[in-house]
Amino acid sequence: MASHFAPTDPVDLTARLVRCASVTPEEGGALQLLDRLLSDAGFACTRVDRNGIANLYARWGDKGAARSFGFNGHTDVVPVGDAEAWTTDPFGAQISDGQLWGRGATDMKSGVAAFAAAAIDFVRQTPPDGAVIFAITGDEEGDARDGTRALLDWMKTEGEAMSVCLVGEPTCPETMGDMIKIGRRGSLSAWITLTGVQGHSAYPHRACNPLPAMARLADRLSSHTLDKGTDHFDPSTLAVVTIDTGNPTTNVIPESTRMTVNIRYNDAHSGDSLTEWLQAEMDNVCETFGVRGAMQVKNSGESFLTPPGPLSDLIASAVEAETGVTPVLSTSGGTSDARFVKDHCPVVEFGLVGQTMHQVDERVEVAQIEQLKAIYARILKDYFA
Structure with a gap:
């Protein structure tokens, strides 16, 4: 029953992940932390490491379930640059002025924390008829040869599959909820x-x-x-x-x-x-x-497009319900690991506002992390409804 479990705090989880100095290709303890957390929640977790890169696959529900919802993200971060130029410790995860500070706070440990927290609470409170899957890599900021690609290769060999996938990268230019990525150049x-x-x-x-x-x-x-x-x-x-x-x-x-x-x-x-x-x-x-x-x-x-349809409608509906904002469907910006996932299943991207990613004093609004968890929770609820 839901009363047996306290809600999973996405802000605390983000802070714990930020304190892991997981600069590509170092794992830094971030995937180990998620492995323990997800295993305790009933997810079957497998490390899928390749050529010194750490990756984590986790599934709640039966292998080969008729429908499964997947989340893809990364715990590796870019270097901090000049640490003396930072206002706070880049790996301190200090919370002040309503913001959580640190390398990876925006890109994208908050996204990973939000979807992990949402999924853990969801499967505990309302176990779905299907599977919830995580494909989390430590090689998105690097060459990306042995990260999500390695996970997808392993999934193919093992007969694991996602029906659809949401990549939790920051997608919103200005305001929480203002943009969903349905493709990339x-x-x-x-x-x-x-x-x-x-x-x-x-x-x-x-x-x-x-x-x-x-x-x-x-x-x-x-x-x-x-x-x-x-x-x-x-x-x-x-x-x-x-x-x-x-x-x-x-x-x-x-x-x-x-x-x-x-x-x-x-x-x-x-x-x-x-x-x-x-x-x-x-x-x-x-x-x-x-x-x-x-x-x-x-x-x-290559460029790719997930044409507007059921998946983008599902996510847009959840975003609007939680934020009051109608998101634009966009293909702007750089590349992401969605370019690999698109060969496996339909994929879209939605995450928080990314204005400080890769910058000195990278930070995220605490309220946005909580809002993002609520959006992901609603997406899961609506998908399995």
């Missing part, structure tokens, strides 16, 4: 090297300078309109993020120069189509200037 980075012939700057005809070629290429790429947006996505963007030559002298024409670009792209493109375009642009410039080109590409994830 893809992200592709390219490292381009152009090589000519080194020579004396007084005798440029005896050299082949790759810098004018790179300047031309940078201009061609950055001034090109990739698209004008699609039904659910803003226009794709390309940013030249660095050009490096490493030439400290004024009388030497360099042999080579390097440029890095990052493309955030919508569903009008794929990683392959953008790679082909970059290659063609580079080849064209190389032919024009007589230089040699080489390119390496990393596609961090």
Whole structure:
């Protein structure tokens, strides 16, 4: 019965998680804490570690249940930077002025704490006809090769499955409840090297300078309109993020120069189509200037969309009921582990306001943590109703 159990405090749990110094790839005790907490609540917990990265899978209910609701999140955090610049201990989880301070308070230990607290109370008070699943990683802020991907690989091997999934990343730009993510843009980075012939700057005809070629290429790429947006996505963007030559002298024409670009792209493109375009642009410039080109590409994830429908309606309804705010369905922002989950089941993202994530003095409003637990609890209640 519900009276046997005190409600699980999401603020206290957030503070305990923040005190775990889990800077990627260190586990820091955060997953161990969740393992103990969830096991005590009747969840079957399994550590799914891969290549030194810690991950936790937890399930309440029967394996192979007809329907299951999954939560995905991460307990790893980015480095604190200059600790002396912080107002409080970055791993102290101090509560003052109605805020909980510390690295990971916003991104996203409060989200993990809120969905863990909501689910624990839910299965204790009103055991559902189905399963509640957690896939929690320690590798979201890193390379993300051995985090959620490892969990999903393990789930496939073990016959574990989520019917739908909610990723608890911060999604709200300004006000609690103002945005749900139903997709994400893809992200592709390219490292381009152009090589000519080194020579004396007084005798440029005896050299082949790759810098004018790179300047031309940078201009061609950055001034090109990739698209004008699609039904659910803003226009794709390309940013030249660095050009490096490493030439400290004024009388030497360099042999080579390097440029890095990052493309955030919508569903009008794929990683392959953008790679082909970059290659063609580079080849064209190389032919024009007589230089040699080489390119390496990393596609961090394709764009994806969970079309508006039952899952987004369920979450939007719960958000509005608890906050009075009608959320916008968005595909804005960077990438998240939803880009991996989307190959497993329908996935959307909803979490708190993310204005201080990755900043010095990262912090979260205590009231938002409690509100987020209430939203997640209502989502579970409505899903299994």
